[in-house]
Amino acid sequence: MDFSLGSAETEWRDRVRAFMDEHVRPRAGDYQAQQRDGDRWKVLPVVKQLKEKARGEGLWNLFMPPSHGGNPVDDSFHFEGPGLSNLQYAFCAEEMGRILWASEVFNCSAPDTGNMEVLHRYGSREQKDEWLKPLMDGEIRSAFLMTEPDVASSDATNIKCRIEMRGNEYVINGRKWWSSGAGDPRCKVAILMGKTDPNADTHKQQSMILMPLDAAGVTVKRHLPVFGYDDAPHGHMEIELNDVRLPPSNMLLGEGRGFEIAQGRLGPGRIHHCMRTIGAAEEALAAMVKRLMSRTAFGKTIAEQGVWEERIANARIDIEMTRLLCLKAADMMDRAGNKAAQGEIAMIKVAAPIMALRVIDDAIQAFGAAGVSEDTGLASAYASIRTLRLADGPDEVHRRSIARLEFKKHR
Template structure:
C-alpha cells in the first residue's frame, strides 16, 4: 500500500487548495448569513453560481467522476479524488462549487451507468454542466427504510406510462429552485422475490401529482437552499422510457449508486474533522484561563493528540478503501466501504465535539463552523444507511470471510 499522492493529484490539490483560499474561505461567513436569513429560504446565494463558473473555467470540475466518464472530467480514480474531496470538505458548501456535491454526484453516476442516450442528453449533460440539480427519493416515512425491501411506493404500468403513488421523506435537494429531476425507488413487482420487487424511475420536477408537503430540518437547520423534503406522490405519470434499466432492477442500481456516494461523504468528513482540529489548535493557543493558555493544560493536549491520531487513522482507512474500490469494484470492496462508513462519521463527530468543548460557549454558536461539522458527521451516521446496518453487514461478512480463510 503506497498512498503517496501522484503528480497529478498533487497539482490538482494545490489548485483546489488555492481556490479555497482565494474564493471560498473569504465568503464563508457571508454565505452562512445569507443561507440562514429566513428571507432567503430556498434562494441560491448568487456567489455560488459565480464560483462555479470560476472553478469550471479552471478545470476543477466534476473531479469525482471516475475514468470511464471522460471527457466530462479529468477522469480521476477514487484514490486520486480523495485528497481533493477532503480539501472541499473543509467548508460545508464548497463541493458544490466544483460540481462534486451530493446528491447530484450519485445521481450522475446512476444516469451515466444506467441511463439511455436520451436520459443522458436530457438530464446527465445539464447535471455535468452544473446547470440543474437533482434528488434521490428512496426513504419513506411509514416504513423502516434502512431495510430498502420495505419501500412501498407503487410504480404501476398503464399503457405507455407508469403511474406512481406513495410518500417519501428526507428527499434532499427537493427545495432547490434549480432542481429538475428526481430518481425514485419504488415497487413495480410486489410478487417477485424480495430483491427483485423494486425499480428506479425518473420523475421530472414539476410533474403533476408531485407535492412537497414540508421541509425537514437537520437539528433545526433547514439546509437552505437545497433542503430535505417530505413528499407526496398522487398518480404521478411518466413515460415508460423513464424506467431505468428494467423492472425489478432497483437494488442493482442502488448498490452502484451508494458505494461511491458513501466514500465521498467520508472523504469530505476527513477534511471537516481536520478543519475542526485546526480551529481548536488556534483557539487554545490564544485563550487564557486561570492565568495560562488553554493549550498548556494536559487534558487539552490529550484531546488534540487523540484527534490527530483519529483523523490520521481515518484518512489512511479512507485512502485504503478508495484504493480497493478502484482496484476491486463496489462489490468486492464492500467490507472496506462499510468500515469507513461506520468509523469516519463517528470519529469526526467526536473530534468536532472536543473542539466545541475547547471553545466554551463560542463552540456551539455560529461564530465557528464547528456546529455544522458536528451536525454533518452526525447526519452521515444515518444517511446512506445507519451505523447499525453497516455494522450488521460487516459483522456477517467478517465471520464469513474468516471461516472461508
C-alpha cells in the same frame, strides 16, 4: 507498501486546496450574508460566481471516474471533467469538506454526484441528453427519493411506494421523506426508487425511475430541519406522490433493477461523504488548536492544560487512522471494483462520521459557549455530519455487513 503521493494525487489536491484558500474561504462571509438576506430557498450569487470560476479553471466534475463499465444501452456520452480515480478524488474531496457548501462550487455535491453516476452508468442516451448533460453543466440540481416515513428504510426491501404500469405509462403513488436537495429551486429531477412487482423475488421487486419534480401529482408536504438547521437552499423534504404519471422511457435500466442500480450508486456516494468528513474534522482540529493557544485560564493558556493535550493528540491519531482506511477503500474500488471493496466501504462509512463528531465535539468544548453558537460553524458541522450515521444506511446495517463478511471467512 508505498504511502508517498504521486503527482496525479498531489496535482489535483493542490489545485483544489489553492482554489479553496484563494477563492472559497474568503467568500464564506458573503455566503452567510446572502443566505440571511430574503428568501431562504434561492440560488446564491456567490455560489454561482465561484462555480463559473472553478469551471473555468478545469476544477469541475472531479468525482466522475474515467471508466464506467456495465452500461448496456449507450456508453458514448462524453462529460467535461478530468476523470479522476476514486483515490485521486479522495484528496480533493477532503479539501472541499473543510467548508460545508464548497463541494457545489466544483459541481461535486450530493446527491447530484450519485445521480450523475447512475445516469452515466445506467441511463439511455435520451435520458443522458435530457438530464445528465444539464447536471454535469451545473445548470440544474437533482434529488434522490428512497427513504419513506412509514417503514424501516434501513431495509430497502420494505419500500411501499408503488410504480405501476397502467396503459402506456407508469403511475406512482406513495410518500418519501428526507429527500435531500428538493428544496433548491434548481432541483428539476429526482431518481425515485419504488416497487414495481410485489410478487417478484425480494430484490427484484424494486425499480428506479426518473421523475421531474414539476410532474403533476408531486407535492412537497413539508421541510425537515436537522437539529433546527434548514440546510437551505438544499433542504430535506417530505414529498407526497399521487398518481404521478411518467412515460416508460423514464425507467432506468429496466423493471426490477433497482437494487442493482443502488449498489452501483451507493458505494461511491458513501465514500465521498467520508472523504469530506475527514476535511471537516481537520478544519475543526485546526480551529480547536488556535483557540486553545489563544485563550488563558488559571494563569496559563488552555493548550497547556493537560486534558487538552490528550484530546488534541487523540484527534490527530483518529484523523490519520481514518484517512488511511478511507484511502485504502478508494484504492480497492479503483483496482478491484466496488463489490470487492464492500467491507472497506462499510468500515469507513461507520468510522469517519464517528471520528469527526468526536473531534468536532471537543472543538465545541474548547470554544465554550461560542462553540454552540452560529459564529464558529462547529454546531452546524456537527448537525450535518451526525446525519451521516443514518444517511446511505445506518451504522447498524454497515456493522452487520462487516460482521457477516468476517463470519464468512471462517465458514
